[in-house]
Amino acid sequence: xxxxxxxxxxxxxxxxxxxxxxxxxNLYWSWTPRAQALYRDLSPELWExxxxxxxxxxxxxxxxxxxxxxxxxxxxxxxxxxxxDFDAYMGKKDTWAARHAPQMKPVAYFSMEYxxxxxxxxxxxxxxxxxxxxxxxxxxxxxxxxxxxxxxSQGYFRQLFDKDGWQNEAYDELDLTTLPIQPxxxxxxxxxxxxxxxxxxxxxxxxxxxxxxxxxxxxxxSNVPDNSEDDRKLTARLYGGNQELRVxxxxxxxxxxxxxxxxxxxxxxxxxxxxxxxxLMALERMREYVAAGQDFRTAxxxxxxxxxxxxxxxxxxxxxxxxxxxxxKYIGEWPGLLHxxxxxxxxxxxxDQQWDGHTVPAFSMTVFAxxxxxxxxxxxxxxxxxxxxxxxxLYPGAEENEVPIGHVTNGAHNLTFTSxxxxxxxxxxxxxxxxxxxxxxxxxxxVEQLTEEQLxxxxxxxxxxxxxxxxxxxxxxxxxxxxxxADVAATDNLLDEGTLTIGFARRFxxxxxxxxxxxxKPRLAAIVNNPERPVQFVFxxxxxxxxxxxxxxxxxxxxxxxxxxxxxxxxxxxxxDMNVARHLVQxxxxxxNNPRRPLEASGTSGMKASFNGSPNFSVLDGWWREGYDGTNxxxxxxxxxxxxLNVQDDADAFDLYQRLEHxxxxxxxxxxxGNASWAHTVRxxxxxxxxxxxxxxxxxxxxxxxxxxxxxxxxxLADHGGARARDLAAWKAWVRQQWPHTSISAQANLPAxxxxxxxxxxxxxxxxxxxxxxxxxxEAVLKRGDEVQRYxxxxxxxxxxxxxxxxxxxxxYSVGVRMLPLIDGLSNDLEAGxxxxx
Ligand SMILES: *Cc1c(COP(=O)(O)O)cnc(C)c1O
Numbered sequence: 001x002x003x004x005x006x007x008x009x010x011x012x013x014x015x016x017x018x019x020x021x022x023x024x025x026n027l028y029w030s031w032t033p034r035a036q037a038l039y040r041d042l043s044p045e046l047w048e049x050x051x052x053x054x055x056x057x058x059x060x061x062x063x064x065x066x067x068x069x070x071x072x073x074x075x076x077x078x079x080x081x082x083x084x085d086f087d088a089y090m091g092k093k094d095t096w097a098a099r100h101a102p103q104m105k106p107v108a109y110f111s112m113e114y115x116x117x118x119x120x121x122x123x124x125x126x127x128x129x130x131x132x133x134x135x136x137x138x139x140x141x142x143x144x145x146x147x148x149x150x151x152x153s154q155g156y157f158r159q160l161f162d163k164d165g166w167q168n169e170a171y172d173e174l175d176l177t178t179l180p181i182q183p184x185x186x187x188x189x190x191x192x193x194x195x196x197x198x199x200x201x202x203x204x205x206x207x208x209x210x211x212x213x214x215x216x217x218x219x220x221x222s223n224v225p226d227n228s229e230d231d232r233k234l235t236a237r238l239y240g241g242n243q244e245l246r247v248x249x250x251x252x253x254x255x256x257x258x259x260x261x262x263x264x265x266x267x268x269x270x271x272x273x274x275x276x277x278x279x280l281m282a283l284e285r286m287r288e289y290v291a292a293g294q295d296f297r298t299a300x301x302x303x304x305x306x307x308x309x310x311x312x313x314x315x316x317x318x319x320x321x322x323x324x325x326x327x328x329k330y331i332g333e334w335p336g337l338l339h340x341x342x343x344x345x346x347x348x349x350x351x352d353q354q355w356d357g358h359t360v361p362a363f364s365m366t367v368f369a370x371x372x373x374x375x376x377x378x379x380x381x382x383x384x385x386x387x388x389x390x391x392x393x394l395y396p397g398a399e400e401n402e403v404p405i406g407h408v409t410n411g412a413h414n415l416t417f418t419s420x421x422x423x424x425x426x427x428x429x430x431x432x433x434x435x436x437x438x439x440x441x442x443x444x445x446x447v448e449q450l451t452e453e454q455l456x457x458x459x460x461x462x463x464x465x466x467x468x469x470x471x472x473x474x475x476x477x478x479x480x481x482x483x484x485x486a487d488v489a490a491t492d493n494l495l496d497e498g499t500l501t502i503g504f505a506r507r508f509x510x511x512x513x514x515x516x517x518x519x520x521k522p523r524l525a526a527i528v529n530n531p532e533r534p535v536q537f538v539f540x541x542x543x544x545x546x547x548x549x550x551x552x553x554x555x556x557x558x559x560x561x562x563x564x565x566x567x568x569x570x571x572x573x574x575x576x577d578m579n580v581a582r583h584l585v586q587x588x589x590x591x592x593n594n595p596r597r598p599l600e601a602s603g604t605s606g607m608k609a610s611f612n613g614s615p616n617f618s619v620l621d622g623w624w625r626e627g628y629d630g631t632n633x634x635x636x637x638x639x640x641x642x643x644x645l646n647v648q649d650d651a652d653a654f655d656l657y658q659r660l661e662h663x664x665x666x667x668x669x670x671x672x673x674g675n676a677s678w679a680h681t682v683r684x685x686x687x688x689x690x691x692x693x694x695x696x697x698x699x700x701x702x703x704x705x706x707x708x709x710x711x712x713x714x715x716x717l718a719d720h721g722g723a724r725a726r727d728l729a730a731w732k733a734w735v736r737q738q739w740p741h742t743s744i745s746a747q748a749n750l751p752a753x754x755x756x757x758x759x760x761x762x763x764x765x766x767x768x769x770x771x772x773x774x775x776x777x778x779e780a781v782l783k784r785g786d787e788v789q790r791y792x793x794x795x796x797x798x799x800x801x802x803x804x805x806x807x808x809x810x811x812x813y814s815v816g817v818r819m820l821p822l823i824d825g826l827s828n829d830l831e832a833g834x835x836x837x838x
Contacts, residue, residue: 110274126506140436145215201231251280470538615685744766764800
């Protein structure tokens with residue numbers, strides 16, 4: 001037909017269920033399956049077609065169906081219950097924050113990606129899920145908390161496999177009017193715009209609000225008519241494009257993000273940079289102080305004093321670093337705005353790189369974030385350690401374990417990933433308020449009361465749903481690729497309900513070694529086809545569009561899944577997202593993860609599986625190194641690193657097969673009771689992983705270790721017009737200037753051998769130059785293995801220092817003497833960045 005115009009007729013929500021619209025705009029529904037069911041039941045078909053997006057569903061639902069629901073007593077009963085729960089959640093006065101941290105200062109959290117739900121595809125993987133979950137738990141706890149991110153109008157990408165299992169990417173333009181977001185408005189009801197200069201252009205940014213329970217998320221969007229075509233695309237794709245695009249996105253996130261908070265009068269006292277992408281927020285925060293009359297150094301102290309940086313990347317190459325010339329192009333105006341020299345500003349980010357055989361100074365986002373924060377952390381104990389090693393060079397003279405990077409081990413948002421069936425089962429033994437005490441380890445002991453039958457009934461149902469889901473997805477894929485009718489029909493035989501099912505799903509970054517399982521295919525074929533104890537596998541995951549080795553891994557698994565001995569027993573699903581993740585973590589029997597240690601900073605998908613009773617089977621890396629307790633799952637390989645990666649892969653693959661054949665499958669198929677039973681492992685997995693790796697535990701750790709102290713610190717430095725910050729900046733400048741003129745020499749009176757408890761005399765001769773003696777710490781450092789002990793030397797006459805130092809234990813001690821400038825109020829002893837060894 002010849003279309004001359006279009007009109008959308010919007011359905012009218014009947015008064016009886018009018019609040020479905022309000023609820024659709026609060027992502028509370030994303031962790032509340034009963035709320036989702038209210039929308040799904042209005043049209044299961046639209047619900048699937050629109051990625052479970054309630055806003056879209058309400059726009060397109062049949063008026064008749066809405067009217068019928070409004071007259072259906074059963075539906076209205078469920079509606080009333082969901083709304084009552086929602087109101088109780090939103091209106092709760094005695095939240096954790098109200099009871100335990102009423103003085104807590106408001107936090108602004110910045111992240112490049114957020115995974116809240118599959119209908120809002122502005123994430124790529126674990127980093128996004130972590131950020132999304134962090135917001136959800138901040139809401140659960142009632143924290144004063146606002147998040148800032150980007151509204152990628154084409155998201156990351158939609159993954160499609162071709163006939164041969166090669167990944168293709170599709171980019172769909174989101175229709176913003178159908179998302180659960182609204183334009184952020186000022187108190188006067190006007191849409192908020194901010195702008196930021198990038199490479200001499202004024203880029204306008206629209207700000208959207210996403211409501212996640214009690215927490216507000218601000219999303220930045222450059223796709224506005226005032227901007228040039230290129231600038232409109234700045235927020236089109238996540239991690240797309242080249243370095244130039246990346247830097248511009250970092251400027252947008254950091255600078256426009258802070259401006260959006262200000263434009264909306266959002267209170268913020270503590271700033272959290274989630275990964276180096278967010279580091280440039282410090283530029284704008286410094287600019288604000290400089291504009292208010294502070295000098296550059298004081299402004300830097302003020303901005304850093306209230307900032308926390310979380311690093312996630314344990315490989316040097318994964319940390320963004322840009323040439324100075326590139327930075328000049330995009331932040332060239334900033335030294336002027338900050339009343340700083342270009343090299344003075346860039347020095348805060350400098351990380352020399354080897355490029356084309358030359359040593360080139362580069363602007364590292366991680367280094368800048370470390371300089372512009374006064375607290376930093378990795379995301380698991382081992383990752384904290386690895387990070388201290390990686391960034392030790394920034395603290396010359398410091399021992400590795402003194403590097404001021406701590407750790408908070410990641411968690412996952414229990415309710416987002418736990419099936420309604422499992423929640424219902426847990427509710428039979430846990431206290432009524434269990435969803436508010438998720439981190440309470442004692443509470444979770446009640447899981448031991450669940451019987452084998454109760455658990456297996458629930459797990460069977462979840463597995464059935466997962467298998468139905470997998471078959472449907474594979475069928476769609478085959479139909480699209482023009483597969484034969486026979487192949488399409490064969491999807492009904494994919495995966496078997498009675499077979500031990502192992503899930504592996506995550507980004508296909510090569511260090512995650514998705515194909516490790518295929519290292520010995522004859523052995524794998526024997527495992528999969530074992531007549532008494534068969535095993536089957538479900539894979540899913542996206543490779544970055546530019547990562548051909550990652551795509552080759554996908555293809556290798558896909559091709560393997562087509563080989564006769566693996567058909568129906570190894571399956572790889574397209575388009576891994578939150579939806580696929582939920583189905584898999586809920587429906588498989590075991591969760592597999594085999595990254596190349598120590599490259600998995602934390603990992604979180606295994607936590608989600610264990611919330612649902614699927615034990616973890618993983619390399620002792622990231623969180624599992626802390627989570628594995630001998631009975632709640634299985635390790636792969638040893639707790640060590642290898643010089644030869646091939647040897648490491650062989651050793652890990654061998655151990656993987658060995659455990660699968662001799663421990664895991666026999667246990668799964670066995671009829672043993674008590675400690676040797678499958679149910680015992682399942683209960684242990686739920687009981688130990690749910691509290692310790694809950695996002696609630698993680699966020700509480702952030703509050704106690706970082707948010708509360710930084711809130712105080714920021715206030716102290718900012719009070720009285722920033723007097724403390726100014727003193728601190730001046731003091732640092734003074735000690736830096738004096739430092740070359742200081743000197744230290746030392747002697748230790750050491751016997752050839754000694755007995756535990758014996759004392760030795762250590763002394764030093766110091767020239768402090770212009771540094772006041774009370775601002776200088778002279779100390780002996782004793783190292784035994786990895787252990788470092790520090791003993792202050794007492795000042796005597798004429799620059800002499802000494803102390804009697806006990807050798808507590810047996811072993812080989814190395815003794816050294818050093819000095820460092822210290823005054824009260826530093827965030828850590830290395831803050832001045834000066835250490836001189838004798
Ligand atoms: C949990 C999750 C991840 C992170 O998985 P890891 O095991 O940490 O790699 C990635 N993507 C999605 C969709 C997830 O839900």
